[in-house]
Amino acid sequence: MWTQTDSTSDNESDIVAEDIDLDSQVPRPVTSNVVSESESDNRSENDSDYSFTSEDNMPLVRQFIDDGYMQILVTETYKYATQTNVPVWKPTTIDEMYVSVAVILLQSIVNKPTYQMYWTKRAKLATSIFREVLPFKRFVNLKKNLHFSDNATNNAESHPQPKLNKVWPIESYLSAKFRNSCVPERDVTIDESLLLYKGQQGWIQYLLLKRARFGIKTFMLCESQTGYVLSLIIYVGKGTTFEEEYKDLPMLSQTVMTLMQPLLNMGYCLTLDNYYSSPQLADFLLTKSTDMYGTVRPTRKEMSPSFRTKKLKKGEVAAFQ
Template identity: 40%
Template sequence: MAGPSTSCAFMELEEIQVLNEVLEDESVSEYTSDDDGVFDNDYTQFVTPGTHVISDSESDNDSEEIQEEIVHVGLGGVSSKFVWENIDSFPASRETFCNVYGPQFDTAGLDVVSSFENIFDVPLVQLIVEPTLKSYYAKNRLLSTPFFPETLPLERLEVINKFMHFVDNSKEHEYQGPPKLFKIYPVIQHLNNKFQNLYLPSQNISIDESLTLWKGRLSFKQYIPLKAAQLGIKTFELCESSSGYVWSFLVYTGKDMELTNQFVTAETSKTAVIVVKLLEPLLGRGHTVWMDNFYNSPHLARFLKSKKTDCVGTLRPNWKNVPPAVKNMKLKKGEHCGQHSGDVAVLAWQDKRRVTMISTYHKHDICVTINTAKQEQTKPVVVRDYNKHMLGVDMKDQMLQPYLLERKRGTKWYMTLFKRLLNVAIHNAMVMYRCVPNNKNIDTLRFRISLAQGLVEKHGPGVPRPVFGRPSLEPPPKRLSERHFPDRIPPTAKKARPQRKCVLCTKHGKRRDSKYWCSKCGAALCIEGCFKNYHTKLNF
């Protein structure tokens, strides 16, 4: 029977859950927004906007249709009534961010090991990735890494991996967390608390999903074709846009995943619940959250703005409450149009494909950017800013890709997820370490090597070393255990430069005199060969 690593070939179709699920209250018939076209923004210049103006009659008709709808209070007590107006009257004010971001502890004297142990204070060896675990202990001269076998025997490491566990199975009846995450929930809780308490992200943060490769059988395994792994365990992550620091994360366990929050109502969409759950501790601080069209909606943007948090990103035009005048307006390439309702603006721009954006502080300003081919390209400022600040999760995944601890095959999904979270903890430790002015230029490889060396130097002496073979009944001779140095034989009353027969040469039937000896052993020895063999070999 095929094991977990090969079961993907026999997987039934219903076991794979597609990322873009059909939500009950926000059904999507087609995907029309375009997130492509990320260009380099080395140089920008504002020019006069060429906005396609929506007529007053169109706006009035739209407003009348909206006013006829039943107005109800939704997420966080925010009204879901939207009256759309011309975007020229949009106030476009960004929330003020005045927090001290970065590490929330004293970084004086911060070293590589302490930056990691602030998050995860368990000494582990698997920090530098090789093809298999036994590659660390290879005896081949080309592959050998003496550092690892000298630190921890392979048999001991295999036993640790085999019996590593995070919960007491006998207390499962007392467990109150997500049922499917029982095996690893303490690790998830611990890391979420540490990530949030040790660091405050800067103003720009992004929310996106990440995928941990897993091809075995698992009820909440996900298929995301645009991700590098494509198949595995999905996590929703909130990251700092500039560094990729993972500030909070949720493990997706399927459609029956339950998330509770003080702002959530029965009518709140599932994607909005995810965003609010990740963002809740940061609400009211003046952050700007960047999201793609899987999460964004006008109602969610209004709620976040009411909590002094700006919201920017792409938007699906057939989402609920999107202005019909923007959705149905026919545009030529380069044209754009927009409307706003209070503090929420929706903008459509025609590039190769139509792009619909939502923002709580962008107007319809246009800028000129210079791409990598040194060609000028005209685009809305909101699109340029989105391309710049939406890369937090993807940046983190890119930095972890060369050092994937979880790519080693295993039969337990929670061990694979643990290795992924351990890898994320190392990345977060590096981000905090780089906040110290003198450490900004350290790269990922140097940090990981320094971390491995530092952990072994700190915790290695306490690791018991196994003793192989039968113990000796007699202690070894002193010539093998003490410190010995060659010296000239001291002069006597008869000879100023005396010589004696070499002990080793005499034993082997050779007559050779030497003017050197070991003063501690009292034995004359040839300086070349004999002295070394006499003090290193039991039977010379």
């Protein structure tokens, strides 16, 4: 059954002994404490009611950010540092990489205008944990050389996603983790998320109805009940790659089928908004033993002609079978 509503889509070394010289400050990038548009909806309206304890959450974090993930960072950072002949470079370790990533995450919670201020010893400005876990100069050196892929072996012609070559090992690793760490319930959904980004990239999207407005768009397949991300596709414009067997379908249908590929022929039920849905897609999913429901735009192909002229008021619904 097809349903039309008037709703619209959302597509839219050594610890520094002296005080840091605050007169020679290194500005923090504006994206240092950026978060995804898809924030948790389960938090209480009162922030004091939301608690984060390491005992409860660290096993979950380590399910994804594990030693294998950190080994990629350690290996590729070492390669980049040797390729660029960084002076006085000391190879890093998995444990040190954990600490440096933790420092970056903590900096998004403890906000200061410059990096140096995190390591200052001035009583009114000091946050001692940063000096205790990692020296300032070592942190700067690690962050400057942090890398996720090998520049020497990158080949745009053979790479599965050339525009994402800088982050591809990490994206592939996490995507596999997402798929293998959870068996979803029957109901799943697909929607877009926008990661705030205002740098120079050819595929930056502007979506008025999203919280970030400007950023990198990601198509995500999620479990409906929990919001758990099962798989994702980073949209890079014309170069976005989908499963080859769906190349004859429209782009949005290719997106849906590529995301749903691991769940096809297993009896799942997919919910879509009118940005993705169409009779053609619904029929194709049925051949894969997958149900689909949601709203649909009256101008989609194979829609009943009466839907094109039907005027609905707010809250009204029209359907045909």
